[in-house]
Amino acid sequence: MRSAVVVGKLLIRLCRVLGFGGSNLPGRVARRLCPDLLARLAGQCPRGAVLVTGTNGKTTTARMIAGILGRAGLTAVHNRTGANLITGITSTYLEACDWSGGVRQDIGLLEVDEASVAAAVRELPVRAVVLTNFFRDQLDRFGELEHTVGLVGKGLGLLPPDVPAVLNADDPLVAGLARARGEGATVFYGIEAESDLSEPHPAREVRYCSRCELPYRYRVVTYGHLGDYHCPDCGERRPRPELAATGIWQGGPGQGSRLAVRSASGELELELEVPLPGMYNVYNALAAAACAGVLGLPTDAVERGLATFTASFGRMERLRVDGQEVLIILVKNPAGFNEVIGMLARGGVPPDLLIAINNRYADGTDVSWLWDVDFERMVATVRPRRVTVSGTRSADMAVRLKYAGLEASCMEVRPRLSEALPAALKALPPGRPLHVLPTYTAMLELREGIRRAGHARRYWEA
Amino acid sequence: MAGERRLRILHLYPELMNLYGDRGNVLALTARCRWHGLTPVVEQAGPGDAADFGNADIIVIGGGQDREQRLVCRELAGDRGKRLGEAVEDGVCVLAICGAYQLLGRHYVTAAGEVLPGAGILDLVTEAGPDRLVGHVAVEVDGHLLTGFENHAGRTTLGPGARPLGRVRWGFGNNGRDGTEGAVYRNVWGTYLHGPVLPANPWLTDRLLALALERRYGEAALERLDDRLEAAARRVALRESRRDAARRMASAWRGRKRWTA
Ligand SMILES: [Zn+2]
Numbered sequence: 001m002r003s004a005v006v007v008g009k010l011l012i013r014l015c016r017v018l019g020f021g022g023s024n025l026p027g028r029v030a031r032r033l034c035p036d037l038l039a040r041l042a043g044q045c046p047r048g049a050v051l052v053t054g055t056n057g058k059t060t061t062a063r064m065i066a067g068i069l070g071r072a073g074l075t076a077v078h079n080r081t082g083a084n085l086i087t088g089i090t091s092t093y094l095e096a097c098d099w100s101g102g103v104r105q106d107i108g109l110l111e112v113d114e115a116s117v118a119a120a121v122r123e124l125p126v127r128a129v130v131l132t133n134f135f136r137d138q139l140d141r142f143g144e145l146e147h148t149v150g151l152v153g154k155g156l157g158l159l160p161p162d163v164p165a166v167l168n169a170d171d172p173l174v175a176g177l178a179r180a181r182g183e184g185a186t187v188f189y190g191i192e193a194e195s196d197l198s199e200p201h202p203a204r205e206v207r208y209c210s211r212c213e214l215p216y217r218y219r220v221v222t223y224g225h226l227g228d229y230h231c232p233d234c235g236e237r238r239p240r241p242e243l244a245a246t247g248i249w250q251g252g253p254g255q256g257s258r259l260a261v262r263s264a265s266g267e268l269e270l271e272l273e274v275p276l277p278g279m280y281n282v283y284n285a286l287a288a289a290a291c292a293g294v295l296g297l298p299t300d301a302v303e304r305g306l307a308t309f310t311a312s313f314g315r316m317e318r319l320r321v322d323g324q325e326v327l328i329i330l331v332k333n334p335a336g337f338n339e340v341i342g343m344l345a346r347g348g349v350p351p352d353l354l355i356a357i358n359n360r361y362a363d364g365t366d367v368s369w370l371w372d373v374d375f376e377r378m379v380a381t382v383r384p385r386r387v388t389v390s391g392t393r394s395a396d397m398a399v400r401l402k403y404a405g406l407e408a409s410c411m412e413v414r415p416r417l418s419e420a421l422p423a424a425l426k427a428l429p430p431g432r433p434l435h436v437l438p439t440y441t442a443m444l445e446l447r448e449g450i451r452r453a454g455h456a457r458r459y460w461e462a
Numbered sequence: 463m464a465g466e467r468r469l470r471i472l473h474l475y476p477e478l479m480n481l482y483g484d485r486g487n488v489l490a491l492t493a494r495c496r497w498h499g500l501t502p503v504v505e506q507a508g509p510g511d512a513a514d515f516g517n518a519d520i521i522v523i524g525g526g527q528d529r530e531q532r533l534v535c536r537e538l539a540g541d542r543g544k545r546l547g548e549a550v551e552d553g554v555c556v557l558a559i560c561g562a563y564q565l566l567g568r569h570y571v572t573a574a575g576e577v578l579p580g581a582g583i584l585d586l587v588t589e590a591g592p593d594r595l596v597g598h599v600a601v602e603v604d605g606h607l608l609t610g611f612e613n614h615a616g617r618t619t620l621g622p623g624a625r626p627l628g629r630v631r632w633g634f635g636n637n638g639r640d641g642t643e644g645a646v647y648r649n650v651w652g653t654y655l656h657g658p659v660l661p662a663n664p665w666l667t668d669r670l671l672a673l674a675l676e677r678r679y680g681e682a683a684l685e686r687l688d689d690r691l692e693a694a695a696r697r698v699a700l701r702e703s704r705r706d707a708a709r710r711m712a713s714a715w716r717g718r719k720r721w722t723a
Pocket of ligand 1: 209210211212213214231232233234235236
């Protein structure tokens with residue numbers, strides 16, 4: 001094991017010098033040299049390891065848990081850079097250990113790719129598995145969702161019965177995995193609401209009763225296909241969450257939410273400040289809180305850990321460019337975009353928008369998802385003052401807005417981001433922020449451009 | 463203009479059959495109706511809902527995933543499909559995308575070899591292939607170049623009773639072999655093109671509107687609209703279909719994959 005550790009750690013240095021970030025390579029090589037390396041490194045953490053998986057929100061949820069662990073005075077081996085395959089996780093432990101393979105941290109906190117859950121359960125001393133949701137995110141990856149659910153189910157099936165799975169009760173596919181656990185421990189989290197919380201989503205994914213194959217009906221929709229559902233035929237319904245948000249107050253653009261959270265037994269009551277906007281972050285915060293409960297962490301660590309949460313690579317950040325305020329909000333799928341539209345509508349003043357749609361590989365090459373976003377509602381409720389459209393598929397975005405009824409006079413198409421941002425800023429009324437809604441690679445491009453121009457100072461991020 | 467002219471657009475299975483933004487086809491039809499001075503009336507019908515095919519002018523059905531398709535298949539192979547077939551013989555316009563296009567055919571053979579009966583409205587059969595045909599696609603139709611995005615495992619072969627919608631310029635089309643894309647029978651238009659296809663191709667949208675007007679009101683003069691934004695988007699999509707084709711050619715060159723221009 002010693003030599004594997006040394007080789008692995010040297011390779012990590014080498015990768016860094018050569019500029020390959022978040023690399024799987026050191027882990028892969030070290031695992032060749034010592035196949036049980038990960039188990040031996042991870043086994044040294046006295047509090048074992050927590051796995052976080054699901055299609056969306058695992059990075060944010062893991063970071064929220066990291067914040068809570070920090071407040072509870074615990075140190076963690078955390079794959080913060082998102083190296084979430086088993087080789088990347090091995091690299092993470094290699095980086096955290098000393099040159100003789102000693103690990104001093106209290107606990108492992110690992111975001112795990114859905115396909116690596118089974119391997120992680122086999123090799124790590126798992127104390128809890130947190131599952132966020134199953135969204136069909138990358139539209140190009142057709143039909144793989146059920147396969148993904150199957151992979152995670154297989155991993156949960158390997159879990160010892162006393163190790164709890166922390167599951168989202170409001171996502172039918174996640175809750176359905178409780179069955180894969182049999183008698184195993186399960187903790188559900190969810191939202192108890194009296195009426196729909198989410199923006200109406202015209203192209204919601206349909207979920208089916210696993211017994212009757214009939215579409216579920218929803219008493220309440222909270223976000224996308226999440227909510228309080230039941231089968232009209234056999235009566236199968238959402239499990240009652242052990243930890244539930246019973247009150248949610250959402251803020252406008254750039255603002256987070258406040259939650260009233262209680263346990264099913266009524267013994268526990270928490271007030272949580274979630275500094276990130278959107279219903280998806282309410283779910284991420286609930287998942288993190290439920291995980292903390294399972295680990296037996298103090299409630300004030302949960303409250304303070306979440307309230308002071310910052311993600312260095314978040315969905316949203318605020319910048320100042322030449323004295324003007326720029327708010328960047330990542331958009332990558334219809335459910336998320338609709339949520340952003342709801343947030344903008346709560347902002348009151350008709351905003352200036354810059355929508356940047358790229359279709360590079362990481363964004364998904366097919367841009368048809370724009371037609372599943374409710375821009376009709378955006379035109380009616382957000383009433384943007386001015387929209388600049390940019391990115392490799394700005395032309396498609398412009399057509400989408402035209403058909404949604406946006407006046408041609410308040411739209412400008414500038415395919416190049418390097419021209420779109422200055423143009424949008426120039427037209428901005430004094431003292432008002434520019435809301436930038438980019439896809440993933442457009443966001444990277446935008447940040448890089450601002451950084452290179454050197455006139456931006458990031459003063460807040462979440 | 464002689465009073466208000468209405469067109470009834472029936473969106474069939476809006477929830478079950480909506481892949482890759484196919485609902486955009488209904489949005490395009492309604493928006494262009496208004497811009498042409500027509501009054502669109504949109505109705506939706508899911509499984510089991512009463513749907514008046516006889517009264518509709520344009521029926522739109524999007525693509526779906528396997529599971530959804532099975533549910534819809536049961537209806538279309540039965541009584542509902544028969545009524546739809548009667549409306550088709552009566553001249554109603556139908557736009558069927560991807561999975562819906564397959565379901566209007568005679569049958570679909572799944573990867574496991576199971577034969578699912580279709581509505582039998584279009585003379586075609588579809589068989590699941592070993593891999594998915596994915597990418598930007600360009601199709602020549604009556605001197606126009608349609609653009610879209612295809613993503614299907616099914617390989618469709620037309621019988622003598624259906625003629626292809628067009629010839630593939632770049633992409634796979636019906637089966638990646640014979641160069642055909644889609645099928646047309648009477649006023650039924652079936653195609654693999656997502657995109658969604660109508661917003662990307664205003665010419666096709668206006669063609670459907672004109673056919674429906676002709677049938678309902680006996681005349682179909684439509685003004686030309688300002689389609690400069692659509693034209694710009696089409697140029698980008700065409701470039702991408704050329705690029706996807708070049709990429710496939712390069713990988714075929716390396717001797718690994720299928721090559722279809
Ligand atoms: Zn049921």
